[in-house]
Amino acid sequence: xxxxxxxxxxxxxxxxxxxxxxxxVAVDIGAYNALVHLGEDGLMDDQPLLAKxxxxxxxxxxxxxxxxxxxxxxxxxxxxxxxxxxxMALSTVALVISLVCLAFSRYVLDLRSPLADNVxxxxxxxxxxxxxxxxxxxxxxxPEQPAT
Numbered sequence: 001x002x003x004x005x006x007x008x009x010x011x012x013x014x015x016x017x018x019x020x021x022x023x024x025v026a027v028d029i030g031a032y033n034a035l036v037h038l039g040e041d042g043l044m045d046d047q048p049l050l051a052k053x054x055x056x057x058x059x060x061x062x063x064x065x066x067x068x069x070x071x072x073x074x075x076x077x078x079x080x081x082x083x084x085x086x087x088m089a090l091s092t093v094a095l096v097i098s099l100v101c102l103a104f105s106r107y108v109l110d111l112r113s114p115l116a117d118n119v120x121x122x123x124x125x126x127x128x129x130x131x132x133x134x135x136x137x138x139x140x141x142x143p144e145q146p147a148t
Contacts, residue, residue, distance in 0.1 A: 013071060017134050020066030028059025060091050072142035083141055090136045097132055098125030 032055035035044040044051040064087045098121050105111045105120035 013138065014134065016071030017067060017137070018130075020063045020071055021130060021133070023066055024059040024061075024063030026059075027062045028055045031055035031058050056095075057088075060088060064088075067137060067142065072138070075142045075144060078141075086141050087137065090133060090141065093136075094129030094133045097129040098122075101125035101128065 032052055034042075035051040035055065036042045036048050037045070042051075044054075061084075064084055067087075068083065101124045102117060102121040105116050109116075111117075111120070
């Protein structure tokens with residue numbers, strides 16, 4: 001494959017990855033707000049951490065389906081249980097990356113405003129976590145060649 005073709009293929013892959021991830025984030029945010037804030041007293045108003053866990057698993061699962069059947073549809077199929085477990089484990093590492101960015105901002109730089117929290121966790125942390133996910137998913141979860 002020529003360099004130009006490889007670049008175009010990587011661009012298509014990256015845009016598919018971003019689209020699947022965007023849809024997953026929308027499911028995560030929507031589910032969380034529906035569980036905690038919908039109605040007078042949300043269904044899980046008193047359990048926001050459990051609600052976030054449920055919404056995050058739902059959003060990550062949606063992103064997995066989008067990546068498996070759209071972004072990486074041309075890659076060899078592995079066992080779904082193995083792929084999904086690895087996908088979730090790498091997503092957990094990416095979450096830790098965001099948490100480290102937030103902790104650094106709060107506890108090292110002593111920046112505690114809502115803007116600082118969102119920039120550190122949801123801009124810098126999300127960007128670094130997404131880069132980590134893209135690089136690791138394409139290599140370990142959806143490799144071009146079957147794992148040996």
